[in-house]
Amino acid sequence: MMFSVLRRRAAYALTAAALALFMQISPGPQPLLADETGGGAKSSKSETKPEASKEAVSETDAVELQACCDAMNKLVPKLKFKDMAAHENFSEIGRRIKRIANALKNGGVLFSPDGTAENVPLEKLDKMLADENERLEEAKKALSRTQKELDEMTAAAQYIESGSPEKPAICPAKGVYTLTQDEKLRYRIKCGVHGGSEEIRAKLYEKAMKNTEPGRFCRGNMSAIVGACERYAIDYGVPAEWRTEELIEEGYLEGEYVCPAGGVYEIKGGGAKDFTCSCSVHK
Numbered sequence: 651m652m653f654s655v656l657r658r659r660a661a662y663a664l665t666a667a668a669l670a671l672f673m674q675i676s677p678g679p680q681p682l683l684a685d686e687t688g689g690g691a692k693s694s695k696s697e698t699k700p701e702a703s704k705e706a707v708s709e710t711d712a713v714e715l716q717a718c719c720d721a722m723n724k725l726v727p728k729l730k731f732k733d734m735a736a737h738e739n740f741s742e743i744g745r746r747i748k749r750i751a752n753a754l755k756n757g758g759v760l761f762s763p764d765g766t767a768e769n770v771p772l773e774k775l776d777k778m779l780a781d782e783n784e785r786l787e788e789a790k791k792a793l794s795r796t797q798k799e800l801d802e803m804t805a806a807a808q809y810i811e812s813g814s815p816e817k818p819a820i821c822p823a824k825g826v827y828t829l830t831q832d833e834k835l836r837y838r839i840k841c842g843v844h845g846g847s848e849e850i851r852a853k854l855y856e857k858a859m860k861n862t863e864p865g866r867f868c869r870g871n872m873s874a875i876v877g878a879c880e881r882y883a884i885d886y887g888v889p890a891e892w893r894t895e896e897l898i899e900e901g902y903l904e905g906e907y908v909c910p911a912g913g914v915y916e917i918k919g920g921g922a923k924d925f926t927c928s929c930s931v932h933k
């Protein structure tokens with residue numbers, strides 16, 4: 651299964667793919683927030699045809715953005731390595747919580763990491779959830795960093811990557827990298843010149859969309875979405891319904907995936923494997 655995921659991802663040779671590594675810094679999720687929206691498995695933005703960008707990214711800008719993104723990607727594994735055990739612990743608790751939360755929404759069907767499922771009484775699930783949330787609070791304490799610590803980590807990671815303070819992993823425009831933690835304690839790097847990874851990703855994505863044959867671009871989108879579903883299902887089990895917003899929120903997709911022809915994506919698949927994503931335009 652992992653092989654098919656990797657193969658799909660390899661096939662999806664867009665610049666955006668470089669950002670996937672960046673997202674792996676995510677130490678994992680917190681408990682699933684109650685989701686009352688019930689938005690369905692359709693991408694909210696795919697209803698309308700995307701507008702052409704007001705300020706198109708030039709070839710030169712794209713190269714520089716990509717280089718900045720590559721430098722960020724070099725730093726991320728070093729940052730993650732520092733607290734590997736604590737991150738793993740936090741992630742594992744988060745995955746259990748998400749599986750339980752999905753089971754609660756799924757009539758008590760609790761998925762195991764191996765894809766098997768069992769029926770668990772709802773009261774038992776509630777108790778399990780409360781216990782795991784307590785563990786998560788403890789695990790969080792080991793991961794929270796002050797801004798000073800984050801700055802020191804960034805400097806150290808830049809040094810480790812280059813092996814020399816003269817050759818650090820730097821932005822091509824000499825933008826200063828600032829490391830922060832989001833509300834889920836995930837590390838986020840922002841470049842003082844080029845912005846955060848989401849901003850960079852959005853610009854490169856838009857450019858790739860303009861320069862790629864629409865059908866091919868759309869198929870790349872669908873491959874990426876299916877790969878994200880597969881990885882999500884390994885970690886959390888299968889949700890009652892798929893929402894691309896949640897895949898983005900949890901870091902399985904780097905951002906919005908939009909059909910160039912305004913097609914609407916629909917994700918199907920109830921088992922632990924074999925998900926399909928279809929486009930209303932490109933089929």
Ligand SMILES: [Zn+2]
Nearest residue numbers: 718821825841
């Ligand atoms: Zn930069």
Ligand SMILES: [Zn+2]
Nearest residue numbers: 868909913929
């Ligand atoms: Zn399409």
